[in-house]
Amino acid sequence: MERDERTVVTRSRLTSALTDIHFWVPVAVLLGGLLLLRFIH
Amino acid sequence: MQSALTPETVPAVSDTTRSRKLQLLGILSGFTAGAWLGAAEAPTKLVSIGISPLVISLIMVIGVFLARWSLPALVLGTASIRADVRRAPHLLIWAVLAGCLWAVANTLTIFAIRDIGLSIAFPLWNSNSLLGIFWGFLFFNELRQAGWRRWTGVLGGALVMCFGAALLAVASSTQAAAGHSPRGVWAALGAGVLWGTMYIPYRKAYLTGMNPLSFVTFFTFGELGMMAALAVSYTGLAPLWRELQSARGVIFWLMLGGFIWVIGDVFQQYAAKYVGISRGIPLSNSNQLWGLLWGIFVFGELHGRGVSIYMQVVGGSLLMMLGVGAIAFSSATGKEQTRWKEAAQREGRRYGVAADYVEARMEGRQLAGESRPGRSAWDWLLVGGATSIFVVFATMARVPQMSFHWGPVVLLTAALLFLLLICALALLRTTRFH
Numbered sequence: 001m002e003r004d005e006r007t008v009v010t011r012s013r014l015t016s017a018l019t020d021i022h023f024w025v026p027v028a029v030l031l032g033g034l035l036l037l038r039f040i041h
Numbered sequence: 042m043q044s045a046l047t048p049e050t051v052p053a054v055s056d057t058t059r060s061r062k063l064q065l066l067g068i069l070s071g072f073t074a075g076a077w078l079g080a081a082e083a084p085t086k087l088v089s090i091g092i093s094p095l096v097i098s099l100i101m102v103i104g105v106f107l108a109r110w111s112l113p114a115l116v117l118g119t120a121s122i123r124a125d126v127r128r129a130p131h132l133l134i135w136a137v138l139a140g141c142l143w144a145v146a147n148t149l150t151i152f153a154i155r156d157i158g159l160s161i162a163f164p165l166w167n168s169n170s171l172l173g174i175f176w177g178f179l180f181f182n183e184l185r186q187a188g189w190r191r192w193t194g195v196l197g198g199a200l201v202m203c204f205g206a207a208l209l210a211v212a213s214s215t216q217a218a219a220g221h222s223p224r225g226v227w228a229a230l231g232a233g234v235l236w237g238t239m240y241i242p243y244r245k246a247y248l249t250g251m252n253p254l255s256f257v258t259f260f261t262f263g264e265l266g267m268m269a270a271l272a273v274s275y276t277g278l279a280p281l282w283r284e285l286q287s288a289r290g291v292i293f294w295l296m297l298g299g300f301i302w303v304i305g306d307v308f309q310q311y312a313a314k315y316v317g318i319s320r321g322i323p324l325s326n327s328n329q330l331w332g333l334l335w336g337i338f339v340f341g342e343l344h345g346r347g348v349s350i351y352m353q354v355v356g357g358s359l360l361m362m363l364g365v366g367a368i369a370f371s372s373a374t375g376k377e378q379t380r381w382k383e384a385a386q387r388e389g390r391r392y393g394v395a396a397d398y399v400e401a402r403m404e405g406r407q408l409a410g411e412s413r414p415g416r417s418a419w420d421w422l423l424v425g426g427a428t429s430i431f432v433v434f435a436t437m438a439r440v441p442q443m444s445f446h447w448g449p450v451v452l453l454t455a456a457l458l459f460l461l462l463i464c465a466l467a468l469l470r471t472t473r474f475h
Contacts, residue, residue: 012393013130013131013392013393014131016131016391016392017131017134017392020391021180022135022180022241022242022245023134023135023138025176025238025241026135026138026139026142026238026239026241026242027138029142029234029235029238030138030141030142030145030235032231032234033142033145033146033149033231033234033235034145036149036227036228036231037145037148037149037152037231037271039227040149040152040224040227040228041152041275
């Protein structure tokens with residue numbers, strides 16, 4: 001029962017992170033940086 | 042006689058005093074960060090053999106990794122880090138993400154310096170503080186209801202610092218740039234964008250109550266993982282290993298540079314926590330000034346250069362100090378801090394972090410009744426292990442064949458230690474490093 005609750009909380013935090021623009025802005029910038037690095041190299 | 046302070050006003054006065062103390066603490070942390078981040082360049086100047094910049098960066102990051110685990114273990118203990126992670130586990134993602142951003146930005150700077158030279162590249166990536174101000178305003182309510190004076194102080198100070206940085210970079214550039222390639226300009230701008238965006242995870246973590254010492258321990262996994270991946274993919278595993286072996290004599294100096302850098306970065310994190318990224322980042326960007334002091338007085342970098350170069354250095358330094366001063370005197374007002382609290386409450390609600398915990402940590406204190414985890418044998422093992430690795434590489438280190446001036450070394454080191462002592466004591470007394 002307790003484990004189920006913990007799983008739900010973890011999933012909810014993950015969902016919150018994945019729907020948070022604060023997460024996607026750095027991710028997009030990181031991908032852009034990797035692409036730029038590949039282009040430069 | 043009746044006291045002028047009613048019970049309602051006593052906590053308000055106490056809150057204001059506490060808030061002012063934390064602002065001063067953040068500003069002091071920003072200054073100290075600048076000094077230590079600038080000094081981190083000194084050991085790397087001792088390395089003059091032909092090692093690939095990527096390998097130099099990787100070795101520094103290994104030193105950084107060791108420091109990022111041993112320092113928090115020494116100051117607070119890993120039990121405290123575990124307790125922090127249990128309260129806000131989602132922040133691990135942001136810490137690793139920030140570490141990855143740092144590693145890619147650092148690698149881009151290497152290419153930028155190669156293509157357009159330090160004099161053009163440095164001011165371009167130093168624009169990260171302007172982006173930090175933008176993200177702070179947009180996402181975390183920084184500078185909201187701050188009034189035009191504070192806006193002018195922060196934004197104007199950051200712009201003046203960028204201009205001063207440009208002058209210093211031109212003056213400190215000892216040789217002409219390899220060629221004004223647009224590729225180098227893109228690399229420098231890219232590094233600025235990556236570093237500027239890296240402060241989103243910083244602020245997010247500190248608004249939700251995470252301790253800077255906990256954040257950096259996970260940040261470093263992203264940093265080392267991404268840096269190792271980049272070094273392997275661009276150099277190849279076997280050539281990388283050969284380069285690492287041939288660099289045995291200088292590994293210690295590079296790791297030492299990484300270690301000093303971490304001390305500066307920890308103070309930068311405290312600055313971001315207590316004065317926000319819009320003020321903390323420009324303050325710690327004063328590292329360029331300190332790096333130049335080491336370059337000129339210890340390594341005699343501008344020796345024999347013309348008067349105009351010295352004028353540029355003096356002018357650039359004065360501008361940077363002016364910018365730092367303007368930002369330092371633009372601390373957040375009560376109204377702006379209320380907006381910070383709103384942003385913190387929003388984060389707490391979104392991720393299910395207890396409101397009282399978020400509030401306590403924003404004020405740099407522990408929750409009432411919160412147990413203080415102590416240090417364990419594991420912590421001492423971490424500290425001992427990291428120290429041993431440094432000692433082993435120190436025994437392999439070659440003493441560099443170059444002249445430097447011992448007088449300024451002693452003076453600058455004394456200034457660093459003084460700032461470290463003052464800031465660490467202030468953090469200990471005011472927040473006990475929370």
